[in-house]
Structure formats: structure tokens, C-alpha cells
Amino acid sequence: MNPGLVLQELRNGWESLSDSDTTVCPSPDRAFLDLRERADWERSRPCLSLSVLRESPETRILAPVTSRIDRTRSWLPALEELSDSMKIVVFCRTRGQRDRMKDVLETGGLSYLTTFEDAPGDEGRRPVSLLLGDLEEGFEVVRDRLLVLSDTWLFRKTVSRPPFRSFSTRTQAYRRDHPVFSEGDFVVHLHQGIGRYRGLQEVTVGAVSGEFCVIEYQGGDRFYVSVDQMDQVLPYQGPEGVEPRLDRLGGKSWSLTRARVRKQIEKVSAELVELYARRKTAKGFSFSGEIPSRTSGVRPSLPVRPDTRPGGGHPGRFPG
Incomplete structure (x- = not known):
């Protein structure tokens, strides 16, 4: 395995993380431990040490x-x-x-x-x-x-375990649960902005291989997204017939757009809170619980008598 390629992949993944994720994941410079740091790490955790097992017919391991x-x-x-x-x-x-x-x-x-x-x-x-x-x-x-x-x-206790079930591969789960993109579709990455979808590609780094989504940005730069992070990629939605402007990979245009939209959302939210607060404190008119009926005290203007015909109509009404 080439250490340089591994570090480059780590840096690319680190740049795609959100601020909340970077507080949990170590930076690329701290992804590996030297011998002294590894010894300190092992001493801080319980370890079960065994001798080298050499199986032989005479020795029971x-x-x-x-x-x-x-x-x-x-x-x-x-x-x-x-x-x-x-x-x-x-x-x-x-x-x-x-x-x-x-x-x-x-x-x-x-x-x-x-x-x-x-x-x-x-x-x-x-x-x-x-x-x-x-x-x-x-x-x-x-x-x-x-x-x-x-x-x-x-203690002779029976441990109940959930039944085994097979899991789908990351690529199968992506194709089942995520929107289907076609070659050349405009997509939006959560942290990189608007680009063009260029399909799925198998990428091998050392002995590790995986399938990645390829997004092309301004200037032909390409960004590789692992299929287990495809929840960060959504289809672009804009005015019909108008092609959006591609963002530059690693540029500031998408960050400025997100900041502008965030300010607009905060402004609308503040206006809604103020509106509901005014509605809550405004005084209204309280109606009386006794509302006179429209028919109370009204006498019928037409005479009403029972229908005396055999098998006649409804009692109390004139036959039609």
C-alpha cells in the first residue's frame, strides 16, 4: 500500500467533512500513530496478551x-x-x-x-x-x-440474540435508496456545490477498492464521493430550461451561496416568530355562548295537516 496515496485520500475525505464531523474524526496529520504513541495507546486500554500458539499433536492449545x-x-x-x-x-x-x-x-x-x-x-x-x-x-x-x-x-442464563440477516452492499443500498442520476445530470453536493454527475467508478487504492460517484466541477475538476456518503448528493432543482453555473471545486462561491440562504432563512424565521408572538398577545372579541337560533320564534307560513290518503306521503306535509 502506498502511504502517499492513503494520505491523499484522507485529505480529500477530510475536506468533504462538515464542521460537526471534523470535531469527531482525527485530522489527516493525526490519522496514524508512531511507535511511542501506539505504545501509550495500548497501555491506556485493556489488552489480552497470549503467547505464540504453535499447535502440535502432543500439545493441546x-x-x-x-x-x-x-x-x-x-x-x-x-x-x-x-x-x-x-x-x-x-x-x-x-x-x-x-x-x-x-x-x-x-x-x-x-x-x-x-x-x-x-x-x-x-x-x-x-x-x-x-x-x-x-x-x-x-x-x-x-x-x-x-x-x-x-x-x-x-449463571446458566440464556442469551437471546437477534436472528442473522444478510446486509446489502453499499452500492446495492445506494441504488435502492437514493435517486437515480443519469450521465450529465446537474447535482448538488452538500459541501462542494453544483456539478455534473459522471457516473459510478471503481477506484482502487493499494489493496482497498470501492465504488465512488464522480462529480465534475468547473474547469474539469472531479470529486469522488463514496457510495456510503451519497446522502450528501441531491439532484439540482431550478428553473426549467436554464442551466446552472458550475461551482469551482474548493472555491468560495458555494460557501457564499449557503451563507446567503442561511441568512434569508433566519430572517423569515424571525418574522414568523414575531408574527405568532403578536397573534398570541393580541386581544380578540369574545362572543357570547348563547347564540339565538334562526328558527326560534318563527311560525310556519304555510298550513300543515296530516296526509289522510292510504299509503300517503310523509305525515305532517301536503302530498306533492
Whole structure:
């Protein structure tokens, strides 16, 4: 992999980020760590170190935990006995389950740590390391005298997991969920402005390849957008029959346009707030709850008598 090409791609991606994204993502100059920074980073996080595994017919590398602990009986005495000669690590799914495991170990008189570092415990026993993690059952590394367990397995709890479902590739998701562009269509990128859509192109950087949307800007400059960032590209909408002016890639025209539109939106919003505030404080006329009926006190001007014909019309009205 060419480091120069990787740095260039990082700079291109950094320039396309919004202000809120740049506060989370590291700058291209801080994307890689030197050896000293990597060592400091590793020391600040829990690490599980194992020796080099060389499998041979005579040496067993991994063993099931059922050969060490019988869950049908209390497993606290087994942990106490194994802690004399083995390093025991228990992964807990949540902080609450880790607190519960602490109470159980304290009841059994076993010491514990919340890190992987080893330290001598009471009577020479090694403390049990309680770490946060999601593990189904556990395993034993025979050569390193390491026993890794999970709290769900020890407490015989069934973990319900969502069913597996396959995910669409980024390109398939883009073609399904985003508008379809044709070659030469005018599009608008959120941060770069108005350009022409030039299709999808496969780009390979070192050993990594991906599909990118190509947008052409003023002067023939091209901007590559990964398909998983296509939510930043929308079709251009303007007066029919009028071609828009392309923005210059990295220029200030689009930034000025966005700032002008933002000011107009803020102005309209302030006017609406003022209008609703005046309507809220304005005094209106309160009508009485008793409204006289139009028909109250009005006598019918035509005589009304019942229809006496057999099978006649509606009673109380003259037949038609």
C-alpha cells in the first residue's frame, strides 16, 4: 500500500467533512500513530496478551471450560482452587452483571480486579479479572494457564440474540435508496456545490477498492464521493430550461451561496416568530355562548295537516 496515496485520500475525505464531523474524526496529520504513541495507546486500554500458539499433536492449545468447572454444583470452590495455579478472566455483558459478580466473589472470599493486570491476592491466590465483554461460553488456553469464562455461562442464563440477516452492499443500498442520476445530470453536493454527475467508478487504492460517484466541477475538476456518503448528493432543482453555473471545486462561491440562504432563512424565521408572538398577545372579541337560533320564534307560513290518503306521503306535509 502506498502511504502517499492513503494520505491523499484522507485529505480529500477530510475536506468533504462538515464542521460537526471534523470535531469527531482525527485530522489527516493525526490519522496514524508512531511507535511511542501506539505504545501509550495500548497501555491506556485493556489488552489480552497470549503467547505464540504453535499447535502440535502432543500439545493441546485450547480446552473446553466444562473440563474445569461443573455448573451443576457451586462453582465458587472451583474458582478458588483454580486461582492458585491459573489466571481466571470473567467477561460480563453489562456493568450491572459485573457488580453482581463482584458480590458473589466477595461472598466466597475471592479477590478480584477490573483490569487484566495480574497481582498477588490473599494467600498467594491470583485475583479474578472482571472485564466487560460479550462472550457466549469460554475457553482455556492450556499453555498459558489461562481460563476465560462468561458470566452468562456461569449463571446458566440464556442469551437471546437477534436472528442473522444478510446486509446489502453499499452500492446495492445506494441504488435502492437514493435517486437515480443519469450521465450529465446537474447535482448538488452538500459541501462542494453544483456539478455534473459522471457516473459510478471503481477506484482502487493499494489493496482497498470501492465504488465512488464522480462529480465534475468547473474547469474539469472531479470529486469522488463514496457510495456510503451519497446522502450528501441531491439532484439540482431550478428553473426549467436554464442551466446552472458550475461551482469551482474548493472555491468560495458555494460557501457564499449557503451563507446567503442561511441568512434569508433566519430572517423569515424571525418574522414568523414575531408574527405568532403578536397573534398570541393580541386581544380578540369574545362572543357570547348563547347564540339565538334562526328558527326560534318563527311560525310556519304555510298550513300543515296530516296526509289522510292510504299509503300517503310523509305525515305532517301536503302530498306533492
